[in-house]
Amino acid sequence: MHSSVSPDASSPASSPASSPAASRAYSRASAHPLAALGWDEDWAAEFAPHAEHGLLPGRVVRVDRGLCDVVTAAGTVRADTEFVVPHDPMKVVCTGDWVALDPEGADPRYVRTLLPRRTAFIRSTSSKRSEGQILAANVDHAVVAISLAVDLDLGRIERFLALAWESGAQPVVVLTKADLVPDPVVLAHLVQDVETSAPGVPVLPVRARDGEGVEELAALLGRGTSVLLGASGAGKSTLANALAGADLMAVQATRDLDGKGRHTTTTRNLLPLPGGGVLIDTPGLRGVGLWDAGGGVGQVFAEIEELARGCRFHDCAHDAEPGCAVRAAVDDGELAPRRLDSYRKLVRENQWIVAKSDARVRADIRQDWKRKKAEGRAAGDAKRGRGPWQPAPPR
Incomplete structure (x- = not known):
């Protein structure tokens, strides 16, 4: 399910700096119509050469078969990605990318180039070729959703965290469906087990349907960009709805036998959060192969x-x-x-x-x-x- 995103100039992307010059720069960036989606002075500087050619900035909120939805100052538009290195899997347009877009009136409308990515969450593909797949770009937090409806797989958590650290984002582990573990002592032991396998990473149990733990998670994520990762049935869509404060993502029940679910989310979507910032929701991941993640493994x-x-x-x-x-x-x-x-x-x-x-x-x-x-x-x-x-x- 796709939710359109409207820019909100009233939500700053970050708190102002203390120096006068930095404060003026912050004021200019926060006044920009795309500030709610993370636009700042650094992005403006990166985009300046493209502005001279009449192109417009925008952020990709969804990609589908060579087309993408891009939020601009004028709203969400549909654009073709043909000109953005289509044969290089590491340079294809991805949800979270900032792009330079044809001006209004162009038909068809094309994404002309990507702005350099600050971070990128990449996994290896399931093909026999040596290729990586970018799941999300320009993210500040990588939220790994782990369902407590099934036994904890600490090795899988460590795998997710290695990729998260390597991406340049700050990982966060969310133990979803905590209502299925009513004994607080047992829940505390589960949290401790995950913390032992995730040094330096916040671990939060959340009851998304009841809202318990959601405010704490939202405060932790701040006003940046977060990507939500996990297997099918991990409760990502329910968690995304709880963070967004609205039923933006469809939710399906999981099987009682093994806690697995069908792919409720089939594309990556960028959702606005009421407290500021945005969330990239991804489809459930069956495989999480490493991709040149030596540094991430070392941190885990x-x-x-x-x-x-x-x-x-x-x-x-x-x-x-x-x-x-x-x-x-x-x-x-x-x-x-x-x-x-x-x-x-x-x-x-x-x-x-x-x-x-x-x-x-x-x-x-x-x-x-x-x-x-x-x-x-x-x-x-x-x-x-x-x-x-x-x-x-x-x-």
């Missing part, structure tokens, strides 16, 4: 990265190497084995996706495999009391 597993600095070898795989500080922490009970297993899995996956598009990385990985294989043979020979110059005994 910050404690492991810190421990790894004490390993004897700088390229320690934290498996069977001598002097491994990470394995020592597991043996001492300081680090949960599940966390280490999840970390290894995401590191391997990220290396694999990067190697698919980078020949140098592929060569480094092959060289690393050869080195470790040789080390394994040498260790086996040492255990058998045989030097590397001695041939293996005949069988």
